[in-house]
Amino acid sequence: MKYAWIERHKRRWPITLQCEVLNVSVSGYCEHQHCQASGKRISDDALLVHIKTAHAGSKGEYGWPRIWQELRADGVRVGKERVRKLMKLHGIKARGKRKFVVTTDSKHNLPVAPNLLDRNFQPDAPNCVWTSDITYIQTDGLVISGGGS
Numbered sequence: 001m002k003y004a005w006i007e008r009h010k011r012r013w014p015i016t017l018q019c020e021v022l023n024v025s026v027s028g029y030c031e032h033q034h035c036q037a038s039g040k041r042i043s044d045d046a047l048l049v050h051i052k053t054a055h056a057g058s059k060g061e062y063g064w065p066r067i068w069q070e071l072r073a074d075g076v077r078v079g080k081e082r083v084r085k086l087m088k089l090h091g092i093k094a095r096g097k098r099k100f101v102v103t104t105d106s107k108h109n110l111p112v113a114p115n116l117l118d119r120n121f122q123p124d125a126p127n128c129v130w131t132s133d134i135t136y137i138q139t140d141g142l143v144i145s146g147g148g149s
Contacts, residue, residue: 002022002024003024003029003033005022006018006022006024042076042077044086047071047076047078047082047083047086048086048090050071050074050076051083051086051087051092054067054070054071054074055067057070059095060094060095061095061097062094063087063093063094064080064083064084064087064088067083067087068080068084117129117131
């Protein structure tokens with residue numbers, strides 16, 4: 001809005017004076033003029049496509065700061081506030097990581113089962129000794145327990 005006013009009145013008052021009065025930088029005005037003349041400003045719809053692509057590429061883990069960095073790395077010239085506002089407007093946000101929950105509590109006063117095998121891994125006959133193993137593997141929020149033989 002300020003840049004448009006400066007553009008309309010650039011023949012009446014010096015640009016530097018207008019920028020000072022409107023509290024904008026001359027370089028900012030010149031950059032705005034350069035982008036307007038070359039048509040480099042990307043539309044919100046096109047930018048939204050870039051944002052959604054970068055968000056999907058990160059599997060939904062990136063928020064607006066990393067999305068903005070990805071866009072800049074891909075050569076899309078855009079401000080971080082614009083990316084933040086567009087993502088907020090369209091409900092695009094980072095997927096939070098789940099906190100790892102420790103399920104083992106070794107500090108208790110409950111009785112512990114005796115070690116009947118006592119590291120004797122060579123039983124006298126088959127099918128005399130059975131062991132098992134419980135392994136927790138966290139996969140995308142699910143905990144799968146696997147048992148041994």
